[in-house]
Amino acid sequence: MKRFFFWLLGMMVGSVVLAAPPSAIPPSHGAVHLWLMQLHDVTRQRTYEGTYVVSAGNTMSTSRIWHVCNGREQIERVDALNGERRTTFRRDDSVVTFWPDSRTALRETRESLGLFPNLWQRPGADIGRFYQMQRLGHERVAGIESDVVQLVPADTRRFGYRVWTERQSGLVLKLQTLDINAQVLEQAAFSELKFNAPIGFQQLKGLMENTQGYQVHSPKVVKTTVDQEGWMLGAGVPGFQPVRCYRGVEAGVADVDRSVQCIFSDGLASVSIFVEPFDARRHVQVDAHENLSMGATHLRVRRVQDWWLTAVGEVPGGTLTGLLQALERKK
Amino acid sequence: MSDHFPLHSERVSALMDGELRGAEFAQAALAAGESPDARSDWDTYHLIGVALRSRTADLRLHDPDFVARLRDRLAREPMRAAPRSTPVVQPQNPPATAVPAANDARWLRVVGLASVVALAFGLWQGWQSLGGGAQGGGPALAQLTAPDLADSSAGASVSSKGATVMLRDPRLDALLAAHRQRGSVSALQMPAGFLRNATFDEAGR
Numbered sequence: 393m394k395r396f397f398f399w400l401l402g403m404m405v406g407s408v409v410l411a412a413p414p415s416a417i418p419p420s421h422g423a424v425h426l427w428l429m430q431l432h433d434v435t436r437q438r439t440y441e442g443t444y445v446v447s448a449g450n451t452m453s454t455s456r457i458w459h460v461c462n463g464r465e466q467i468e469r470v471d472a473l474n475g476e477r478r479t480t481f482r483r484d485d486s487v488v489t490f491w492p493d494s495r496t497a498l499r500e501t502r503e504s505l506g507l508f509p510n511l512w513q514r515p516g517a518d519i520g521r522f523y524q525m526q527r528l529g530h531e532r533v534a535g536i537e538s539d540v541v542q543l544v545p546a547d548t549r550r551f552g553y554r555v556w557t558e559r560q561s562g563l564v565l566k567l568q569t570l571d572i573n574a575q576v577l578e579q580a581a582f583s584e585l586k587f588n589a590p591i592g593f594q595q596l597k598g599l600m601e602n603t604q605g606y607q608v609h610s611p612k613v614v615k616t617t618v619d620q621e622g623w624m625l626g627a628g629v630p631g632f633q634p635v636r637c638y639r640g641v642e643a644g645v646a647d648v649d650r651s652v653q654c655i656f657s658d659g660l661a662s663v664s665i666f667v668e669p670f671d672a673r674r675h676v677q678v679d680a681h682e683n684l685s686m687g688a689t690h691l692r693v694r695r696v697q698d699w700w701l702t703a704v705g706e707v708p709g710g711t712l713t714g715l716l717q718a719l720e721r722k723k
Numbered sequence: 724m725s726d727h728f729p730l731h732s733e734r735v736s737a738l739m740d741g742e743l744r745g746a747e748f749a750q751a752a753l754a755a756g757e758s759p760d761a762r763s764d765w766d767t768y769h770l771i772g773v774a775l776r777s778r779t780a781d782l783r784l785h786d787p788d789f790v791a792r793l794r795d796r797l798a799r800e801p802m803r804a805a806p807r808s809t810p811v812v813q814p815q816n817p818p819a820t821a822v823p824a825a826n827d828a829r830w831l832r833v834v835g836l837a838s839v840v841a842l843a844f845g846l847w848q849g850w851q852s853l854g855g856g857a858q859g860g861g862p863a864l865a866q867l868t869a870p871d872l873a874d875s876s877a878g879a880s881v882s883s884k885g886a887t888v889m890l891r892d893p894r895l896d897a898l899l900a901a902h903r904q905r906g907s908v909s910a911l912q913m914p915a916g917f918l919r920n921a922t923f924d925e926a927g928r
Contacts, residue, residue, distance in 0.1 A: 428910040428911075431910075431911070432910070444918050444922050445922075446918075446919050446922045446923060448923075453922045453923050454922065455918070455921065455922035457918060468917075468918075470918060470921035470922060472921070472922060472923075480921040482917060482921075487904075489921075500904065502904065502905065502917075503905075519910060553911065555911075555915075564911075564915045567911065567915045567919070580915060580918065580919045580922070611904075613905075635908050636905075636908075638905060651898075653901055653902075653905060653906065655905070655906045655908055657908040657909065659909070659910050660909050660910055660911055661909065662906055662907055662908040662909050663906070664898070664901065664902040664905070664906030666898050666901070674894060684895075689899070689902075691895070691899075702895075702898055704898055704899060704902040704906070705902070705906070
């Protein structure tokens, strides 16, 4: 049965590829970079409303999305339709998340949202060197004609991506993360999408700013570096550059507050390495289950002397291990 | 036969509220264990209690077949007595009306054993899912995945030495949430990554 399933999947993928033979674009910084720039810019041009579905591992989550831009700024509302009620607002890189049931809100600035494209213009951050772009043809997603592009990884240290973009504007309608055998690990897509939704920028802004009746938290983090925290970074994994380090991650558990979070990225995939003091009571359980994964997200741990390192990211487990091995405590 | 059969809903309610004492308690507890109707009432009242205390609407009755299979499996597990050397502090004159509490040592042993059995089921199931078991074998046991765990977004499938189990750990939840909030640095982040992360059901935040 399992073989038949893979055979069927292979045939389906194969039929897409055969219907529109891939026209490989030479791996160059320019092609991939220009295409990514287009994806990035389109969110500043279109106003839309839709239903978004994410499936990873054995979970599937759905949300309702409103996206408005006024040409200069963009604002977005995401209502999670699974689990505890949750509404997330984003105005450029400012994010406020509301949990109506517990009357709590989290206000934060996500620097990562504003990093592209500046970050990838640094030396060594060459997406085109590690991903080859192939155009697979056209498909319909949520009733909208789209172009299909596959980003094929140059090695087994990173996953591939298949991206469906609206033909007219380039808006991403569907995104699949593929393992090294091009099997789908997780996917996210609009199941329904309407452009020019009748909702105003000021209307969403007012909702985002109205935290009356909510207990508002703001995570207190300070920027730091690997070196400042007493660590050395070795060769690591090709393409994965250190991006940022934060200390004092507040993520809901008191013990996590002391940890340091260092972020690495090759431009498309990202990895967080958390460094915290080793605690035999808490860490032994994770040690026993050394290989965790959910969809494309993998997790690896490593003990270094009195420290406990946890690597989390949308990359193969070997990449996490490589990055963990690259971190050594300074003498 | 006993005056207390069948066990009426009122007495199940009284049993649940801890209002019965002595022989009344013993008879009601025995009847509740033997009568499917009483057990159904027991489950319904507990569900009502959970619904009143809960902030979310995602409630369901437990699967009676699952409980029956677990009970059967527990009954077949060898029960080890506590080592004699372990000092057990007990009141010299326990009051006659003492109500069995959740932290009773015997109950704790049963709970401990139940969690070991549940973990064993999880490991067994993971082994099966990875193709380690005979094809199509043990359909009854294969249904023993707890639905709450399978639904948990923060649960991760753990592969270790050929086994896969669902793990739910608040600390890992927090790290995963921190990674999604701050660690998702990608050129695909702005068009799709943010929506993906905001859509994910981050239970346990």
